Amino acid sequence: MRMVGLTGGIASGKSTVSKELGIRGVPVIDADKIAHDVLRKGTRGWKRVVGIFGQDILLGSGEVNRARLGEIVFADPAKRKQLNKALEPFIAFGLWSEIFKQWLYGTHVVVLDVPLLFEAKLTWMTKPIVVVWVDRETQEARLLKRDHLPEEQARNRILAQLPLEVKRDKADIVIDNTGTLENTKLQVDQLFTTINAPLSLKELLLSRTGVLCWVTGVVILGWLLL
Numbered sequence: 001m002r003m004v005g006l007t008g009g010i011a012s013g014k015s016t017v018s019k020e021l022g023i024r025g026v027p028v029i030d031a032d033k034i035a036h037d038v039l040r041k042g043t044r045g046w047k048r049v050v051g052i053f054g055q056d057i058l059l060g061s062g063e064v065n066r067a068r069l070g071e072i073v074f075a076d077p078a079k080r081k082q083l084n085k086a087l088e089p090f091i092a093f094g095l096w097s098e099i100f101k102q103w104l105y106g107t108h109v110v111v112l113d114v115p116l117l118f119e120a121k122l123t124w125m126t127k128p129i130v131v132v133w134v135d136r137e138t139q140e141a142r143l144l145k146r147d148h149l150p151e152e153q154a155r156n157r158i159l160a161q162l163p164l165e166v167k168r169d170k171a172d173i174v175i176d177n178t179g180t181l182e183n184t185k186l187q188v189d190q191l192f193t194t195i196n197a198p199l200s201l202k203e204l205l206l207s208r209t210g211v212l213c214w215v216t217g218v219v220i221l222g223w224l225l226l
């Protein structure tokens with residue numbers, strides 16, 4: 001199975017590109033959604049995070065107030081590190097479960113939308129790595145417009161990640177999302193063609209059908225030899 005890495009900076013347009021790929025029929029695994037699920041009330045992730053940050057981060061319903069937790073961790077790198085460390089194993093488990101599910105479905109190409117793909121050193125899992133890039137002014141303007149944050153908080157969130165220029169330089173494919181949505185859609189069309197190119201031998205051998213074939217082959221060979 002081909003695992004395509006989709007990453008970028010906060011508000012650079014990863015979800016926009018993911019949505020367009022979804023419209024074209026590509027399955028997308030969303031790491032932000034997994035991160036939200038592992039913080040649901042009563043889960044082990046929730047217990048761990050409440051243990052670290054206390055009851056002040058909870059809403060009346062007992063769910064985590066993500067806006068409040070965001071304010072805390074994006075203003076303090078040490079606290080952000082604590083949160084990342086607490087949730088990392090649960091997010092990794094969720095990610096691998098979703099990948100395994102897609103593998104069982106017989107999916108040939110899956111996109112992993114992981115904002116912290118570089119920061120969490122997960123790039124080894126994915127090929128190609130696609131970075132959704134925008135210039136800094138556009139990024140900040142879109143973040144302010146979408147999340148209605150004070151400017152300082154928006155800047156803190158951008159600074160909490162590896163600079164987008166560094167990610168762009170490490171990418172196999174760059175989607176420049178500075179322009180119009182129509183322009184981005186054209187680049188997604190091209191990306192769709194690229195990621196659906198025929199699978200390599202290694203990808204074929206690791207696909208569900210590939211594994212079934214070689215396991216069956218080994219069993220038959222063993223049976224013939226015994």
Ligand SMILES: CC(C)(COP(=O)(O)OP(=O)(O)OC[C@H]1O[C@@H](n2cnc3c(N)ncnc32)[C@H](O)[C@@H]1O)[C@@H](O)C(=O)NCCC(=O)NCCS
Nearest residue numbers: 009010031032035066067069070084087114115116160161
């Ligand atoms: C801090 C939290 C509570 C804020 O929740 P909120 O709903 O406001 O934001 P959301 O989860 O939609 O994230 C928005 C964007 O913020 C950025 N972001 C999220 N967490 C982090 C982090 N720990 N470090 C740097 N950037 C981050 C990403 O670009 C993400 O796409 C939440 O993001 C969280 O629990 N983060 C820690 C888990 C994590 O690492 N998530 C990223 C998945 S790889």
Ligand SMILES: Nc1ncnc2c1ncn2[C@@H]1O[C@H](COP(=O)(O)OP(=O)(O)OP(=O)(O)O)[C@@H](O)[C@H]1O
Nearest residue numbers: 009010011012013014015016142146177179180181
């Ligand atoms: N080409 C574009 N033109 C105008 N607005 C855009 C464009 N692409 C994305 N946006 C808007 O910019 C904002 C950020 O985009 P999006 O939510 O896709 O980013 P993201 O990288 O997924 O963000 P996050 O890291 O927070 O999950 C959204 O409000 C989106 O509608």
